[in-house]
Amino acid sequence: MVRQGCKLLLESQNIIIVAEAESGEEAFRYLNEVTPDIAVVDLSMENMGGLEVISRMNMRYPEIKIIVFSMHDDPFFTQRAFKNGASGYVSKSNPPETLIEAIGHIMTGGQFISPDIAKKLAFDQYYEATAHPLKQLTSREIDIFHRLAQGKSSAQIAEDLSLSRKSISNYIGGLKKKLNADSTANLIKIAITTFKES
Template sequence: MMAKITVMLVDDHAVVRAGHRMLLSQYDNIAVMAETARGEEACQIFVTVRPDIVVMDLNLPGIGGLAAIRRICGRDPHARILAFSVHDEPLYVTRALEAGCKGYVTKSSAPEILVEAIIKVAHGATYIDPDIASRMVVQPAAGNGSPAILTTLTAREFDIFHLLVNGSTTREIAEELCLGYKTVANYVTLIKSKLGVNTAAEMTRLAYQYGILKS
């Protein structure tokens, strides 16, 4: 009999983690062995329990999901991390893969997609949500591939950029990411400098240009 695939769940919503546990408990070959709501704790727990798969949300308080992926993969290049996110933009997938994750599934996907992704990534494959994968094949022809200007942003800067262009205020971002208001304000200034823009409207136009926002 094959050993069970051990899973660690990382999501700041307890209801989401409970749903994952309930779903995965239906499969004899998968076992949830750990869970946490924060990226920092995920890095610490990973070293202790060494799960086969980490199912990682990207929108986390503290260091954030992309940064947590980088830290875990920095400690263990063979770590198998599956990003499980509300974001379905191909650029977000690219950033997650660059950080070191081996798969990407959106939270709007059918439950069996998540299970399929866990099994395939556990066996060494890379798995991208089929809907996103089809768009990633088409996108380079329309937009010169991954926009280099956005790759200058760090994981946390990219998180804040995404929230800004989706209409969140600096104070709302600070609350959502559990950061100080001044810290987020400094991030916003740095993001504008890196992108060569001065206003929120210019950032939004950039987001539309590269498919982060849909018209």
């Protein structure tokens, strides 16, 4: 439904949609056939997470400008997305016209952050003033942490990410150490709290 809404909005501004994808893997299959000027990427996707998609797309197709369009309005995600190669970030709580505005800025060589996130980034130098629990995690660890917050088991996460259960177990062990969780149950509680606040 979100993709359909975006498509109708963009087409109403005479923007041509060359492809749509439900996952990162599907997006890269399309990119073997078409090279868009701009890719609008959600962070919450099955299998390959949005941050990883941005990083890989930036490495393989640096000519494509990337806009994140996400429910996450936490400045952490904005910082990580730009670090991975995004040129714009728009939270879904903004009016639809904000996405059009972002595309205009980026097509002329600029960058764009939606006003709600820009205010959070500016407020008290957010990243210097707070110890965000996700700041020390890799993109892969964030993908796994997010899935724990969604209530997924290790087996389900392993299937989602095409990894072995042992690899997921190792990642979870690393997450416990980084986030000072004394059990998997405590780690899941931290994950739920973190993404509820994001």
